[in-house]
Amino acid sequence: MPILGKVYTFNQENVNKAPNAAGVYALFAGDNCIYIGMAEGDGTTLRTRLKEDFAGRSGVDIKKATEYKREICVNFADREKELLEEYELTQGNLPSCNSAAS
Incomplete structure (x- = not known):
């Protein structure tokens, strides 16, 4: 099941408003998902990963990202x-950005 929600x-x-919590997120360029990632919690939260x-600074070329879900x-x-x-x-x-990171 894909990430639900807003x-x-x-x-x-x-x-900056993303939660300081563990979880997963997806970055989109328009309607196309370009990256799926995770945040482990503690020092690596959804907010810190998205930042x-x-x-x-993540080493993944996500410059074309326009939206995200978390x-x-x-x-x-x-x-x-x-x-x-x-x-x-x-x-x-x-x-595409997960493939490039492999």
Whole structure:
């Protein structure tokens, strides 16, 4: 099941409001998912990961991202794996920035 919930504009204001919690997130360029990632909690939260991506410090080229979705969860590694497997099954490949990071 894809990440449910609100779509946020990928800008500094929204990234700064992201929760300081563990979870998963997806970055989009328009309607296309370009990256699926996770945040482990504690020092690596949804907010810190999104800030890294927004600032271009994550090592993944996500400059074309325009929106994101996020989901707080404790089983973040399993959830990220599930989202990546589902995406690959339905699209035939990984999101473009996940493929580039491999």
